[in-house]
Amino acid sequence: MLIGEMLTKIMKEEMTIKELATMYSVTTQTIQRKIKKLGYEWDNKKSIYKYTGKSPQPLDVDFSTLFRKTPTISKDLSHLKGKNKKKGIGRSSTSDVVDVLLAGTKPPSKRVYQGFYFDKDVLSIINSVPKNYKSELINEALRKVFKEKGLLK
Known part of the structure; x- marks a missing residue:
């Protein structure tokens, strides 16, 4: 799943950090740490991730590439048509x-x-x-x- 896609789902509450952690067989802290390392910070007031890192944003990076293991379930459905x-x-x-x-x-x-x-x-x-x-x-x-x-x- 691409970073931009994942962050959008989290902000729209279509996906939780806990679900991501389960999907990648890691802890919720690991997911949060990876997101922060990418240059994103959570804004509690607006309930959004703000990019504070160096340009350009890594929106098109596959999140699974940040882990050694492959996810339990592939959530990248870009291959589906219609x-x-x-x-x-x-x-x-x-x-x-x-x-x-x-x-x-x-x-x-x-x-x-x-x-x-x-x-x-x-x-x-x-x-x-x-x-x-x-x-x-x-x-x-x-x-x-x-x-x-x-x-x-």
Whole structure:
């Protein structure tokens, strides 16, 4: 994910520092330290990152290049083409909604809470997704299956 993209998502509250830390398997302090090292400082009053470093800003730098490990889930969806206007999700012929949700691009919507037991293999996939996307992933996966079975239109 590009730095500019990441900072915008943080400022719009579409992503948290904690989710980034989980994605890169580091602590929240490490994420904050990396952002600061890039020349950005958090302005509490305006809730934005201000660039205080030397010009030019590193907005087009891939944030994952600052870590030794690759992220658990790739959040760079620049390879997806087109948009589903109804849901606001980028898609290509090889990616469906479940693939996009696994990549963590759609903010969660309001849901009714319901608890279920999951098998360990299924739960490991669900837990690999940031917490804000888990319900959306499960809903879209079930919706896809239910449509294939003719239970939903």
